[in-house]
Amino acid sequence: MKKxxxxxxxxxxxxxxxxxxxxxxxxxxxEAGAEAVCFAPNVSQHHVLDHTTGQEMPETRNVLVxxxxxxxxxxxxxxxxxxxxxxxxxxxxxxxxxKNITKWAFEGPxxxxxxxxxxxxxxxxxxxxxxxxxxxxxxxxxxxxxFTPI
Amino acid sequence: MHEPHHDCEGTEFHAHLSVGTAAEASPYDIxxxxxxxxxxxxxxxxxxxxxxxxxxDLKIITAPCYMMEASVVEVRENIKQAVExxxxxx
Numbered sequence: 001m002k003k004x005x006x007x008x009x010x011x012x013x014x015x016x017x018x019x020x021x022x023x024x025x026x027x028x029x030x031e032a033g034a035e036a037v038c039f040a041p042n043v044s045q046h047h048v049l050d051h052t053t054g055q056e057m058p059e060t061r062n063v064l065v066x067x068x069x070x071x072x073x074x075x076x077x078x079x080x081x082x083x084x085x086x087x088x089x090x091x092x093x094x095x096x097x098x099k100n101i102t103k104w105a106f107e108g109p110x111x112x113x114x115x116x117x118x119x120x121x122x123x124x125x126x127x128x129x130x131x132x133x134x135x136x137x138x139x140x141x142x143x144x145x146x147f148t149p150i
Numbered sequence: 151m152h153e154p155h156h157d158c159e160g161t162e163f164h165a166h167l168s169v170g171t172a173a174e175a176s177p178y179d180i181x182x183x184x185x186x187x188x189x190x191x192x193x194x195x196x197x198x199x200x201x202x203x204x205x206x207d208l209k210i211i212t213a214p215c216y217m218m219e220a221s222v223v224e225v226r227e228n229i230k231q232a233v234e235x236x237x238x239x240x
Contacts (some may be wrong), residue, residue, distance in 0.1 A: 002240050004233075013216070021215050024226045028233035034240075084212040088240040090233060093215055109186040125163060130209035132232045138167040138212045139183065142192045145163055 002034040003080065005089040007137075008067035009040060009096030014049040016063070017107050018094030021134050022070045025090045037086065039076040040067035046099035058107040063100050078116045080121065083123035093135020104139045164191050165210050168203040171196035172238035178217055199224045202232045209239050 006025055010016015029036045042064040048057045068075045074132045091097065098104035103111035121144035124131055167187070171207045173196060184194035187228045199220040206220040214233040216224045 002237060004237065004240065018216055020222055020225055021229060024229040025233060027226075028230045029237075031230070032237045033233060034237055088236050090236060093217070094177050100239065104186070109190045125208055125210075128209065130211060130236045132211040132213065132236040133167060134213050134229060135215040135217050136169065136183075138169050139187065141167065141210060141212075142165065142190060143192070 002087040003037050003085065004029050004034050005037050005086040005120075006038045006071075007040070007078070007089060007091045007096065007120075008038055008070055009100045010045055010061070010063050011069045012049070012051050013064040014051055014054065014093045015045055015099060016066055016094055016096035017070060017092050018135055019070060021094065023093040025083060025092050025134070027110075029090070034087075037076070037081070038067070038071035038074060039078045039081045040064045041101065041116055042077045042079070043100065043114070045096070046103075063096065065068070078120065081120065083120060083127050083129065086124065086129065088130045088132070089120070089124055090132045091134060091137035091140065093137050095136060096139045097140045101140050102143045104136075104143070109139070109143070111143075113140065118144045163208055164193065165208050166172075166193045166195055166203060166205040167210055167216060168195040168197035168201075168210040169212070170214035171198050174198050175219040176217060177219065180217065199228050201230070204235060204236060211235050
């Protein structure tokens, strides 16, 4: 059975993973007869937004802990995942990709990217394995060719 | 005398990808995000929520999803299209 990585980056469109897109990704992988392998960076979210108002909330949340809600607890820290373990990768959207993985939402294309994500993308491309970037995630794929650490 | 030119250990790549199209309704500034991707050497294609963009050389598939004003059904179909293509290349 093909193993397809799913890179999550929080839980909610404005500060993390887009939930609909994440769930539809898991559904499509299962429908195709493949196995989803969920992982996320073990870092603090850039910020926490109240999704009813868009206002910032005075709290901190961890990206891996929040992403685990979508994965129903079946999730790994991305630093423990190697390209060799996967046959492909899907990157659901939501602004977590541009706030928690890169800082594109604030700094545009010249901001940093997490090393763990950059290295996984580069390794997959080098190994000829496919990557699907949904929604805002193409901005993170293109940042993998940039060498500024976060 | 010139410094030798390194291609950053082969990690530079120039992908064709999409975050949506400026030709249809979107909550976001698709033209500006696309211009940002082009500013760092990538090729930003215009694509709707009914389309996926496939870079066959790099095996990179992109799907606009909620970057566009889209229904939950359209997003579900867009992701199904992208994941089926991904698995066919895996």
